[in-house]
Amino acid sequence: MPNYDAHVLSGVVSYPLAVALAGFLSSKGLPLELTTMAMIIGYALYVLGADLPDMDHPNALIHRGTKPIVSVLAGGATYINVAGRMNLGAEWLNTAAEWGIAVVVALIAWYAFTWLMPSHRGIVHSLLFAFIYGVLAFLLVEYGLDMSTGEGLYVGLVAFLGYTLHLVLDRSIKLV
Structure with a gap:
């Protein structure tokens, strides 16, 4: 092939x-x-x-290239949806926590990409x-x-x- x-x-x-x-x-x-x-x-x-x-x-290059893109897009989309919704006090703390949630979703997307792939x-x-x-x-x-x-x-x-x-x-x- x-x-x-x-x-x-x-x-x-x-x-x-x-x-x-x-x-x-x-x-x-x-x-x-x-x-x-x-x-x-x-x-x-x-x-x-x-x-x-x-x-x-x-092991394909396209898989290895697509996987991080999907992961980052999932994390970025999550950040857009949670941004401004946290109230932990300081603004920097809110932003860091919102990105923390985004990173968790990005990690889930990372592993789900391979797991869900037929x-x-x-x-x-x-x-x-x-x-x-x-x-x-x-x-x-x-x-x-x-x-x-x-x-x-x-x-x-x-x-x-x-x-x-x-x-x-x-x-x-x-x-x-």
């Missing part, structure tokens, strides 16, 4: 094919907008998707997850970045294609 370099570099070099496919589909009436910003964001999510299915392998080449290595990744990319672009629906559809499509590229390289294409 291909390794990290093979998956990522395949994504890096095959992106023009994804752009060509999207351009062709757009010329046939699909409402895809291939703006410069959409293509740059699409490139990043396409290449990320080319290795993302391996996040279910505890076995390698399980459901994460499926077209269902490729579709979910594409939908999340679309939502990020349209609602998170406030870009147009056509740009979101383009980014969602190429994110799906990048994820699917990984499955093709692994010779393991399954629906679920």
Whole structure:
């Protein structure tokens, strides 16, 4: 099976094919907008998707990279929700206690990430997850970045294609 370099570099070099496919589909009436910003964001999510299915392998670089990001995001989101709610006296003490709670949640997220991850080449290595990744990319672009629906559809499509590229390289294409 291909390794990290093979998956990522395949994504890096095959992106023009994804752009060509999207351009062709757009010329046939699909409402895809291939703006410069959409293509740059699409490139990043396409290449990320080319290795993302391996996040279910505890020794994979993508797993080791994703795990701290999830942990920090969980801790940061917790801090945002508890900030200003403590009253232990001094402001610095309140802030330290609020961050203490955030750190506990970050630690729980750290261990839960691996514990909740299915076995390698399980459901994460499926077209269902490729579709979910594409939908999340679309939502990020349209609602998170406030870009147009056509740009979101383009980014969602190429994110799906990048994820699917990984499955093709692994010779393991399954629906679920």
